Amino acid sequence: MTPTATYRLQLQPDFPFAAAEKAVPYLAALGVSHLHLSPVLEAVPGSPHGYDVVDHSRVRAELGGEEGLRSLASAAREHGLGLVLDIVPNHMAAAPRYNRRLWDVLREGPTSPSARWFDIDWAAGGNRVLLPVLAGPLGQELGHLAADGEVLRYHDLEFPLRAGTAELPLPELLDAQHYRLGWWRLARTELNYRRFFTVSELIGVRVEDPEVFDATHAKVLELLRDGVLDGLRIDHPDGLAAPAAYLDRLNGATGGRWTVVEKILTGDEHLPADWAVAGTTGYDALHRIDGLFTDPSGAAELLGHYREFAGPPGDRGGDWAATVRRAAYRVVTHELAAETGWLTRLAACLLYTS
Template identity: 50%
Template sequence: MRSTYRVQLRPGFGFAETAAIVDYLSDLGVGALYTSPILTPTPGSTHGYDVVDPTRANPELGGEAGRRALVDRLRAAGLDLVVDIVPNHMAVEVPSTNKWWWDVLAHGPESRYAGYFDIESFPVLLPVLGSDEDVSELRVDGDVLRYYDHTFPIAPGTGEGDAVDVHDRQHYRLIDWRRAGQELNYRRFFDVTTLAGVRVEVPEVFDATHGEVLRWVSEGDVQGLRIDHPDGLADPGGYVRRLAERARCWIVVEKILEPGEDLPASWPVAGTTGYDALREVCGVFVDQSAEEAFTKLADSLEVPTDYAAVLDESRRLITSQSLATEVRRIASHVSDVDPAAAREAVAELMVSFPVYRSYLPEGVEYLTAALARARSQRPDLGEALAAIDTQLRAGGELATRLQQTSGMVVAKGTEDTAFYRYTRFAALNEVGGDPSHFGVSVAEFHTAQAHREANHPLAMTALSTHDTKRSEDVRARMAVLAELPDEFGDAVHRWTAQRGIPEPSLNLLAWQTLLGAWPINPDRLSAYLDKAAKESKIRTSWTEHDEEFEETVRAWPRAVLGDPGLLAEVKAFAARITPFGWSNSLGQKLLQLAGPGIPDVYQGTELWDLSLVDPDNRRPVDFADRADLVSKLATGWPPPIDETGAVKLHLVRTVLRLRHERPSLFTGYAPVYATGSAAHHVVAFERSGLIAVATRLPVALPGWGDTVLDLPDGEWVDQLTGRATDGRLADTLADYPVALLVRGA
């Protein structure tokens, strides 16, 4: 595996359309096509994570014939295939499309599939009604029960009489959707009730859910697997060991590592999907000296600046509301403790986790740390926490359930709540990041890369994914603001006085987003801010709406863009920071592509891409335009640094093709340093006869002057320009803010 290119398949862009871009990917130098899930999902799915039938390729993408044709095209071009798979859950939103779930609803605990799903008890509670009184709206239609567009099976011999009576005889109960957070009795994906947890730890279930994908692997159609959300599984370690034994291919896991955390040593995988690399690579372009200025700015706008407090508040909100049913279920397994105290202790323990989850007996130090913090926060729960501690270390159901759920609390509390409340400097608010850690020093960056090369040299690295809060190029431009904290602060105060959003955290996020994603049309920005407001759960939420506030938020982009004076100021500020953002974008892309690990390029990001959180980052990509530019680059055209982004494509193509042609260059790791007046503006490393050089903190860079890179002996030639260099950065970086040097080229 050399590199991957992630493509989001969907109805309208299926196997045939993907096959049509294989030549482009090959010309780009890509090693493997990396797809979103391609098993059969809910009809019309635009992402594929809502699988309803894991035994066949998605017919809306072209089905088995289309899949085979794509594989043939990839083989002819010499590209591998990496497939995203979803072991944790299946979609149950439309029961009739999921034959296993339908059978469970029809036959209850007697269904042959009852053990496939993680169901606590029967009847299964299905939160689909507008209110509990809506049960009167049910009607019997032959052998099914209908509620508007929803259809449910009727158990054999129970269909006679009034619809309400028929409903009461079933192995399920339709309830008010608002009751899900407190009462649901099946495990789900986070708080998404339409995705039911699957018991993949059961061998029969593993075989049923993985048989088709493993057939693809065994027949040589698939060379790599990306595992979605392993933290939700009962036994992630056991799962990846079984999968690795059966698949014997390259495997990476979507595991969020906190700074300093490592994957369990017993997992036979290449590594993670790369959020840890994202934090390191993007962070080294942030000016750490700006932290105090941004803290003062946030304080002056009444935006919270105590990250630990925001995190605690956000996680407690999740345990008490959207995931309260999971807390209740875990607490029910705590022995000899008052039920109310058990629930509070379980919630406090999950709030206190320093990582997403522990993998007992590995990672016991994280459990110990969580217990210590929970005891310090709630000494009144000492007896309950002691009982939980004893039971956890003994293993069993309590240990399994708590480990499965801690990651849900951390993810929902951190990524989907705290990151929208703690908006001091939003470039740091990324999956796998720590917004309280203001950037990454050059020394920390080098240490992290050397660690990856030594421990997980084949792990995936990423800068943008389908789940990132904002694209790599938005973050790169926002990083420029850390070099202009006073100018930005003055502008935000001035603009807020004119057109502020009446919620401080969202207001500060909105101005950063407007500049980071500029130019952006009002519809895209409005959709993003509406989502951000609901995720923060401060003035409104997905379940408890403040319609007046939501309308204010949705109207904000047009109000700002319709104010001539304010619009002129925003345009001028964006124009000032854009060239520096381009420099940061090129720098971080080079460090990712040339550094340790297997780099992934998310669809479209080989040009400038100013996307925000999904679904904005899943918009269609103009591959024809990119293919035309690659053809132009093949003629030797040296692209300028401009709004087309052709220079980024030139960088991506150069590095990926070099990875393909000379893979031996991309081994080993050693920092390379510079001397001179601007030495702190460069970050560079050597691999094996290759040196990557990137400019950092470009705003304050007056020029390279006497700064010289300490090159090892030999003749070094920049692959981006074709020029030899003796290490003087004024010459080496005369055309581009990055250089890719190869010895003896």
């Protein structure tokens, strides 16, 4: 059944599957056709949103596990509702304590079988991955670092120790790892893994690799085959290396199930024609609908105040195009300096090899 209207449910430990199931009769009475569920795969404990996935093979225990999800689906069916699931192909939580794939990579380095999972520029880090987790420069935080068996502890954070390094003095131990602990501010300029926008707590996943795709989608595909789910909402496809190729592979794997993407279209931008999806999640439509409730004169006045505020001193927002260019330049040279550096290295490599 193709969705005609969805109602989004933000699942979290305080609102698990059982709570959603109790709300089904009320939601069905609203006239929607499907419930749109936030991500349900295993996430960082206590996560209020679920986008920080740590294990794609299991439905999140804090929400009630797979049994709870299947019970919710059954209750929804009884009231004529289907389920659309939000999935996160672009990234996982950069929390090695809970993300065992990342734990293995940090322990074994580039030779780990799980290294292919993550978008890490090992060469840029001297075969080490920067983890920007320290509250201050390393020298100031050494007193909070300690080896405990085969684990390195920093406050409530845990990191694996490379085999044979646990007995080394702390400075040598730190130098011997496949990762480098750094001040959180270093993420802006020295980070060598792909993240979600500027969120260093989320690490990019190489879902373009067929093996990684299969492993990260097996449970979702099983739930689709079993009729637990009816459709998918793809989070942040623009973060993927090859969105069109990913959506083609997904479409084939799901047998053409109804799928939409979280794609924000600006101005005259259109959804790429080669994306195998039913459309967007509706930001573009919402933009137009919201416009019906906007007073044009009030909007113009607010825009004038904003431009005056955002423009450089003395300009009063007169040359707005220049202000936009300056803002964009600042973003790519400051907030996204590490990403800009990575793209520069990649471009130079492609130029050299061609």
